Amino acid sequence: MSELVMRAEKLDAADELRGKRDGFVLDDVVYLDGNSLGALPAVVPGRVEDVVRRQWGELRIRSWEESGWWTAPERIGDRIAPLVGAAPGQIVVGDSTSVNVFKALVGAVRMAGEGRDEILVDATTFPTDGYIAESAARMTGRTLRPVAPADVPGALGGRTAAVLLNHVDYRTGRLHDLPALTAAVHEAGAYAVWDLCHSAGALPVGLDEHGVDLAVGCTYKYLNGGPGSPAYLYVRRELQDRFDSPLPGWNSHAEPFGMRGGYEPAPGALRGRVGTPDILSMLALEAALEVWDGVPVEAVRAKSLALTDFFLECVAAYVPEGRVECLTPVPHAERGSQIALRCDDAGDVMKRLVERGVVGDFRAPDVLRFGFTPLYVGFADVERAARVLAQTLG
Template sequence: MTEPLAVRELAAALDAADPLAAKRAEFDLDPAVAYFDGNSLGAPPKHVAGRLAAVVREQWGGRLIRSWAEGWWDAPVRVGERIAPLVGAAPGQVVVSDSTSVDLFKTLVAAVRANPGRDEILLDAATFPTDGYVAAQVARLTGHTLRRVPLDELSAAAGERTAVVLANHVDYVSGRLHDMAEGTAAAHRAGALMVWDLCHSVGAVPVRLDGCEVDFAVGCTYKFLNGGPGSPAFVYLARRWQETFDQPLAGWAGHADPFAMEAGYRGAAGVGRARSGTPDMLSLLALDAALDVWDDVDFAVVREKGLALGDFFFRCLDEILPGADVPTPRDHARGHQISVRDPGGEPVMAALHERGVLGDFRPPDVLRFGLAPLYTTYAEVLRAVTTLREVRESLH
């Protein structure tokens, strides 16, 4: 179809005025593809492949076992410090380790242990599934009850039985942004601890973990942080909880003196206590390299562009696909994704892929379009909506 002239010109004007336009050249992206899945797998910064090969040759090969003492062993905390500013954390509270699922298990068990005399875990009912699976296991092992509550009712649901509340900062299906300050305060008023899952918000929306007095948080690094497929997750432990953090995956890497090989566990001082086994160094150093793209970026500009891309997505829908069923909030209480319900389901997304527009599909009927301000253009947003209309016309 022909794109309406007004939005085509608007896209060009917005791209021309984009203060992040030069950033796209730092990423390895096929120019034939419009990539809308940075909310699931961020694109690789161009320098990562070479940096990783150099790590293998120079650090692993060249220095061999000596590299553990020359930066590797401390890398989980060092890389955590690079993520801390992106989540509003003062230094010493973020460590990179394991997967989100595993980190959730650690923090949930530690949270219920830190809040004894209560027997309930409250969970955002719309959570990404793994959080629910893990929370159910934690409840089972600790003798707690897991109660799933719609996000809007979480704050009111927290009560005197509630040990901990677990919620997603940005909903993975709708892209809706939850109020971290309000949710955390409500949990605290009930005497509960608050754990936030930041997977869909870190690198996209402003996160103020310290400012909201959050207790614990976990997040993933392979979405908006572009750390690579399955790159290790991170844990935030508020400083006030570190000394007593009592976690179930108490492996040797979290020990106060790991190379003393003591028979008994003594947790490390600081956030390193959230570590478990030997850290996965190649993936961690790929993430370390990928984080370089943030060094010269003002996060406020990133957020502003993410919202502007979303606003323009809505504008294009209004002009090209009026009446589209969009669960993503039109106001700015959202992350960097636009979701469109389509009764055609997964085949619609497959057809978009065939036409070079790469989003993804979430059951039962949601097409997700991630907006990565570091590389997504307004022209691509227009292309996505135009192509979606073409696909709908061809399939229906």
């Protein structure tokens, strides 16, 4: 048995989160694509069945009250809150990430006021944030300026209304410095909007602690909410009264069943709601979040770093030097919970890897992405993934 296999065994034996794997439906595949679609939590199928057969099928319309459907967006928001370092009452769940980026960015620009005419956006962002930011800029009469996150401090100024940044880069897995960048944005008198898609559930975010203004994120990656499960919107408590949504649907009205012609926004986080919540997907997510009971995000972060460290070590040991280039930063402070490897034939390599039972994903044009979900990925998985990768590249 190789030294790395033995190391993996020891690391797994000492892993405090090991038992959490039983909370998921998994097979003998090494699933390193939880940063795209999280695995199925074992509690979800039964819950969804209850929602469909009993809550919808038997109680029908009564479930809006009796099964807590109407309050699901804020209730589930409060369940996500501790995972991203937020006190209750600041997050609502609903709509897609793209729609929430629109709400958050337009909301931030409106808070900044007329005098500030520029929006900065992460130039390396997952594309949808850039497209939506362009629309938000166009519809609020601002200019959009793409800037690499590292260059944001130098680009800030009296013109800056808002800055839209990714906590972790979807492609490279680079973790950006949320506390420092948020502080810089505030120093310039602007508003910081963070996209947490690739960090929530994988590492501490500290929204409240670092004074983030608005944030959005999806729930189908490290939060395991299921395919296309609803995203969420965080609006810092102090800003909620000033949050002026571009999508003031009836669910955000102070009195939604008053059926009033005039719009009067609800107080608090509810103001981020729009239309009727998507109950099946939303309650599947609520069930999925139960796997987090008793799991400190700090423990998840520690294991995530140990997993990615170990993967890099195994890749270095197994893969011939120069065959792949690691795009993910080595320093822990700059690393999310994925490893991105560049190679020219990445598309083909990923196909063959999947055939051999190691599932990551391919991001055009040349990136192999491997996501490490500490709740269900173990060190033996990591060793096997690197070994099969080396064979595949061979």
